[in-house]
Amino acid sequence: xxxxxxxxxxxxxxxxxxxxxxxxxxxxxxxxxxxxxxxxxxxxxxxxxxxxxxxxxxxxxxxxxxxxxxxxxxxxxxxxxxxxxxxxxxxxxxxxxxxxxxxxxxxxxxxxxxxxxxxxxxxxxxxxxxxxxxxxxxxxxxxxxxxxxxxxxxxxxxxxxxxxxxxxxxxxxxxxxxxxxxxxxxxxxxxxxxxxxxxxxxxxxxxxxxxxxxxxxxxxxxxxxxxxxxxxxxxxxxxxxxxxxxxxxxxxxxxxxxxxxxxxxxxxxxxxxxxxxxxxxxxxxxxxxxxxxxxxxxxxxxxxxxxxxxxxxxxxxxxxxxxxxxxxxxxxxxxxxxxxxxxxxxxxxxxxxxxxxxxxxxxxxxxxxxxx
Numbered sequence: 001x002x003x004x005x006x007x008x009x010x011x012x013x014x015x016x017x018x019x020x021x022x023x024x025x026x027x028x029x030x031x032x033x034x035x036x037x038x039x040x041x042x043x044x045x046x047x048x049x050x051x052x053x054x055x056x057x058x059x060x061x062x063x064x065x066x067x068x069x070x071x072x073x074x075x076x077x078x079x080x081x082x083x084x085x086x087x088x089x090x091x092x093x094x095x096x097x098x099x100x101x102x103x104x105x106x107x108x109x110x111x112x113x114x115x116x117x118x119x120x121x122x123x124x125x126x127x128x129x130x131x132x133x134x135x136x137x138x139x140x141x142x143x144x145x146x147x148x149x150x151x152x153x154x155x156x157x158x159x160x161x162x163x164x165x166x167x168x169x170x171x172x173x174x175x176x177x178x179x180x181x182x183x184x185x186x187x188x189x190x191x192x193x194x195x196x197x198x199x200x201x202x203x204x205x206x207x208x209x210x211x212x213x214x215x216x217x218x219x220x221x222x223x224x225x226x227x228x229x230x231x232x233x234x235x236x237x238x239x240x241x242x243x244x245x246x247x248x249x250x251x252x253x254x255x256x257x258x259x260x261x262x263x264x265x266x267x268x269x270x271x272x273x274x275x276x277x278x279x280x281x282x283x284x285x286x287x288x289x290x291x292x293x294x295x296x297x298x299x300x301x302x303x304x305x306x307x308x309x310x311x312x313x314x315x316x317x318x319x320x321x322x323x324x325x326x327x328x329x330x331x332x333x334x335x336x337x338x339x340x341x342x343x344x345x346x347x348x349x350x351x352x353x354x355x356x357x358x359x360x361x362x363x364x365x366x367x368x369x370x371x372x
Contacts (some may be wrong), residue, residue, distance in 0.1 A: 089283045205317065252356060281326060
């Protein structure tokens with residue numbers, strides 16, 4: 001529904017046919033004035049995506065609460081009432097990853113050094129201090145169980161703290177994960193400390209998987225020689241993996257449809273039909289992930305116990321619903337008997353889980369190679 005002002009002339013500016021009402025019967029272009037107020041840009045943008053005539057909101061309602069209905073209606077040929085599957089997926093993807101970019105998914109600080117905003121707060125406990133405190137408590141509990149040690153025995157606590165602070169295991173653990181340090185000189189890759197020694201050994205004993213191992217080894221030695229800090233590696237890996245996630249999901253779309261094609265009648269169902277089912281299901285998953293993400297962000301802001309409990313329960317319900325949704329949609333679209341549909345669904349879930357894990361691992365490797 002447009003709010004543009006109609007032209008007085010009745011000729012279509014696109015095809016020159018006579019326009020009896022608002023839209024040209026020949027090409028469909030709206031016969032409105034070419035020059036509009038500036039705010040028309042924004043209203044036109046919103047209308048194109050949300051369809052104030054009910055198309056968009058009807059699509060979202062059916063997508064979320066009526067599994068399989070959009071796919072069934074589309075395959076029946078009734079395609080004007082709802083947003084087309086491809087346009088729906090693109091729009092949902094845009095909104096989801098825009099929100100992820102606006103509000104970062106993770107904020108991890110493993111360094112013993114406090115953040116700038118916490119620099120004046122001396123009550124903050126580092127990651128390794130928390131580990132040490134937990135180990136102290138475990139030892140105290142075991143001693144109390146044997147000797148009835150009281151909580152007030154501060155001398156014992158001090159001794160245990162000193163013992164743990166000098167413990168080589170704790171220090172080795174801390175050295176390994178201390179993010180503000182560079183890659184240690186004595187750390188090796190498959191027993192090799194330099195790229196020269198690795199390349200020499202690889203030339204003598206070539207392997208069938210060298211096309212995977214060699215780039216990873218070369219990147220490791222490159223980062224090591226350049227003195228890149230562990231925190232920079234971790235941050236770059238997380239950022240590049242996140243930015244590649246939309247590509248991974250897009251790549252996996254035809255694979256998901258392909259697995260559906262394998263398990264269903266080739267005469268009754270075309271690959272195109274499975275593609276429509278996949279687009280609708282992935283659109284639902286993206287929306288569900290967005291809801292879970294926003295609720296999780298809300299729990300980090302609200303510090304009221306019972307409200308947080310309700311929010312966590314809601315997250316659990318959404319996670320469960322995302323799995324149940326597939327089985328309901330699968331049965332409604334493919335019209336398979338309940339037990340058979342459930343068995344096929346379990347097999348598809350298992351196959352897709354391992355296939356997507358392989359894709360995620362490949363994504364992580366690519367992200368590592370892109371670190372500079």
